[in-house]
Amino acid sequence: MTVRVQQQDFDVGAELAGLRGANPRIGAIASFVGLARDLNEGRDVLGLTLEHYPGMTERALGEIVEQARRRWDLIDCLIVHRVGHIAPLEQIVLVAVASMHRHDAFDACRFLIDYLKTDAPFWKKESTRDGSHWVEARASDDQARAAWHGAGPRK
Amino acid sequence: MKLCVLYFARLRDLIGRSAEELEIPADVATVGQLRAWLTQRGAPWSSAFEQVRSVRAAVDQAMATDATALRDGAEVAFFPPVTGG
Numbered sequence: 001m002t003v004r005v006q007q008q009d010f011d012v013g014a015e016l017a018g019l020r021g022a023n024p025r026i027g028a029i030a031s032f033v034g035l036a037r038d039l040n041e042g043r044d045v046l047g048l049t050l051e052h053y054p055g056m057t058e059r060a061l062g063e064i065v066e067q068a069r070r071r072w073d074l075i076d077c078l079i080v081h082r083v084g085h086i087a088p089l090e091q092i093v094l095v096a097v098a099s100m101h102r103h104d105a106f107d108a109c110r111f112l113i114d115y116l117k118t119d120a121p122f123w124k125k126e127s128t129r130d131g132s133h134w135v136e137a138r139a140s141d142d143q144a145r146a147a148w149h150g151a152g153p154r155k
Numbered sequence: 156m157k158l159c160v161l162y163f164a165r166l167r168d169l170i171g172r173s174a175e176e177l178e179i180p181a182d183v184a185t186v187g188q189l190r191a192w193l194t195q196r197g198a199p200w201s202s203a204f205e206q207v208r209s210v211r212a213a214v215d216q217a218m219a220t221d222a223t224a225l226r227d228g229a230e231v232a233f234f235p236p237v238t239g240g
Contacts, residue, residue: 034240050239053163053232056216081239093240113240119218121232122239123164134165137209137236 001069001077003061005052007084010094019078019096026075030105031096032113038088040135046127048086053121057081064115068097071111072104073155079112081122111148117141156181156227158189162203163234166210169203179225186212187221189231207235 002019012033020026036048065077080094095112099105124135161174183192190212193200204210212219213232225231 051164052239053161053213053216053234056213056232059216060218117240118237120239121163121213121234121237123235124238125164134168134235135238137238 001062001065002079003058003065004078004080005054005057005083006080007082009082009091010080012091012094015078015080015094016096019076019098023075023098025100026098027100028102028105029096029098030102030109031094032109033091034093034113036086036088036090036092040126043126043128043130045088046129047088048092048127049125049132050081050083050086050092051123051125052081052083056121060120061116064112064119067115068108068111071155072099072108073101074099074104074108077108077112079116081116081120083122114141114144114148118145156183156225158225158228159230160189160193161230161232163232165235166203166207166233169206170199184225185221186214186219186223186225186231189225190221190233204233209236210234211236 016029016031020029038045061079074097076098078096082092086092095109097105097109118141125132126135156179158177158179160177162170167173179192183189194204210233214223215230
């Protein structure tokens, strides 16, 4: 289980190959890549600055991974989240899950990004032609997290 | 009781500092009471806590509620709802 917070971009192919390693038990890997849009709520976005709470971020992500492991049969997980300046169309976050079978990998991957969105201490500031502003949290992200309460399958 | 209080993102911008060491009175025992005590200090804390909707808190790097108890030497953080991913 690996959680990384870093400024530099990541190579999805290399990250997935690293997650897979030479483990013959892995039958499925599901991954999610979050990208910086060049348009948000009708405004042209010139770039993003991502801030986080060092220390708490790693703890929060580790706790989210532990929750996923209690729910599904997972062999390994990887979360890479960038901070600092991110240009439009660049990658922001990678979540990847390895398991024996696809359903565990798909469901756990979605669970991890849904929980990351509401529980991990990252904040985005958007630069537009009119200046920069902090991005507001979305109610739909809270709803996506809440939908997991009582949702199966569990181990 | 001594606390290290941290502010992040828009709350930090409005308060104008990212951290402060505080000596708080004995009757401030929970996160909710600390928030009220900071607010009654006046600007910039009062206006910052008013302008940022649904300020969240963490104690010793774990998410907290208004009822979470404080301890001497704790690290308490206040921040807006998170927007990563």
